[in-house]
Amino acid sequence: MSTMSVRSQERPSGRPLSVGVIGAGRVGAVLAARLREAGHEVVAAAGESDASRERAAALLPGVPLLKPSAVARASELLLLTVPDDMLPNVVRVLADSGAIREGQVVAHTSGRHGLAVLAPATAAGARAIALHPAMTFTGTEVDLGRLAGCVFGLTAGAGERELAEQLVAEIGGTPMWVPEEMRTLYHAGLAHGANHLVTLVSEAMEMLTAAGAADPAGTLRPLLQAALDNALANGDAALTGPIVRGDVRTVAAHLDDIAAKAPDTLPTYVAMARATLDRAVTDGRVLPIQARKIARLLDDVAWAAPRRTTNPVNHQ
Numbered sequence: 552m553s554t555m556s557v558r559s560q561e562r563p564s565g566r567p568l569s570v571g572v573i574g575a576g577r578v579g580a581v582l583a584a585r586l587r588e589a590g591h592e593v594v595a596a597a598g599e600s601d602a603s604r605e606r607a608a609a610l611l612p613g614v615p616l617l618k619p620s621a622v623a624r625a626s627e628l629l630l631l632t633v634p635d636d637m638l639p640n641v642v643r644v645l646a647d648s649g650a651i652r653e654g655q656v657v658a659h660t661s662g663r664h665g666l667a668v669l670a671p672a673t674a675a676g677a678r679a680i681a682l683h684p685a686m687t688f689t690g691t692e693v694d695l696g697r698l699a700g701c702v703f704g705l706t707a708g709a710g711e712r713e714l715a716e717q718l719v720a721e722i723g724g725t726p727m728w729v730p731e732e733m734r735t736l737y738h739a740g741l742a743h744g745a746n747h748l749v750t751l752v753s754e755a756m757e758m759l760t761a762a763g764a765a766d767p768a769g770t771l772r773p774l775l776q777a778a779l780d781n782a783l784a785n786g787d788a789a790l791t792g793p794i795v796r797g798d799v800r801t802v803a804a805h806l807d808d809i810a811a812k813a814p815d816t817l818p819t820y821v822a823m824a825r826a827t828l829d830r831a832v833t834d835g836r837v838l839p840i841q842a843r844k845i846a847r848l849l850d851d852v853a854w855a856a857p858r859r860t861t862n863p864v865n866h867q
């Protein structure tokens with residue numbers, strides 16, 4: 552196992568790095584497997600749970616599972632792929648124990664964190680990189696194919712920029728530079744889109760199931776794929792449906808039936824309808840008089856507890 556350091560400014564072209572990964576979670580096992588495919592030597596991984604052990608066996612066969620400090624000592628490129636909230640403590644403990652050394656490359660994959668969280672490592676002379684794949688991971692081989700073209704939100708100092716871009720290229724991704732002070736907002740944007748989309752789609756499937764659809768996913772798939780493509784291409788201009796058409800009675804009927812038949816989804820429907828209405832008003836795509844009627848309907852739901860009944864005629 553090599554304990555060389557990686558020279559500032561560049562990695563000697565063609566020389567593989569010894570890579571260590573703490574821990575072998577969904578992201579760590581997959582990125583390490585990809586770096587291995589790219590010719591680097593994955594020398595050790597850390598992970599104690601059954602899930603991490605199974606992932607390491609599947610994606611990193613033959614790689615020994617060691618204690619985090621041993622992984623750090625064995626590697627030139629140390630990937631820290633632990634939960635965001637654990638990252639500060641993991642970096643501090645590794646640095647305090649002397650497991651981080653000068654010239655070592657220490658990279659984490661958190662979207663929210665930038666370089667500040669790696670300060671104890673840089674104080675020990677390490678070269679810090681924040682390298683966040685804008686992708687959702689399953690921790691299986693399926694993810695390897697998804698890395699092609701995946702954007703990586705990068706933050707690094709001038710001396711590490713070339714190396715960071717090189718690593719992303721080897722992984723098959725596309726680099727995007729994110730200023731340190733913008734990382735949290737960058738990550739919030741991704742989470743709002745990807746995580747809340749999962750909630751939205753799950754609730755839509757729940758409503759369709761309650762409506763008797765035999766295949767809610769199959770029913771939604773073509774519609775949602777078209778809506779996603781249109782929204783990504785055209786933003787707010789992609790909006791169709793009762794709110795932007797000003798179909799007040801349809802919105803009122805939705806609220807009634809959701810309250811009666813799928814009440815758990817009502818708060819999200821109301822919150823999303825409000826946001827949709829606000830954006831349509833700002834866009835000038837819904838008449839103010841209709842917007843006021845819809846806003847009143849939504850306000851009434853907010854005041855009604857626990858369930859509401861809406862008579863659309865009273866709101867006209």
Ligand SMILES: NC(=O)c1ccc[n+]([C@@H]2O[C@H](COP(=O)([O-])OP(=O)(O)OC[C@H]3O[C@@H](n4cnc5c(N)ncnc54)[C@H](OP(=O)(O)O)[C@@H]3O)[C@@H](O)[C@H]2O)c1
Pocket residue numbers: 573574575576577578579597598599600601602603619631632633634635637641660661662683684685686687688689690
């Ligand atoms: N999941 C995604 O889709 C995704 C996408 C982009 C970026 N990320 C980022 O990637 C990082 C890892 O996320 P993940 O989803 O891969 O997490 P994960 O699947 O929960 O895996 C976390 C790994 O860290 C280990 N670990 C936990 N606490 C530790 C500690 N105190 N010391 C040492 N190792 C520890 C775990 O080991 P045990 O299993 O033994 O506990 C496990 O191997 C996070 O910063 C996350 O924001 C995740």
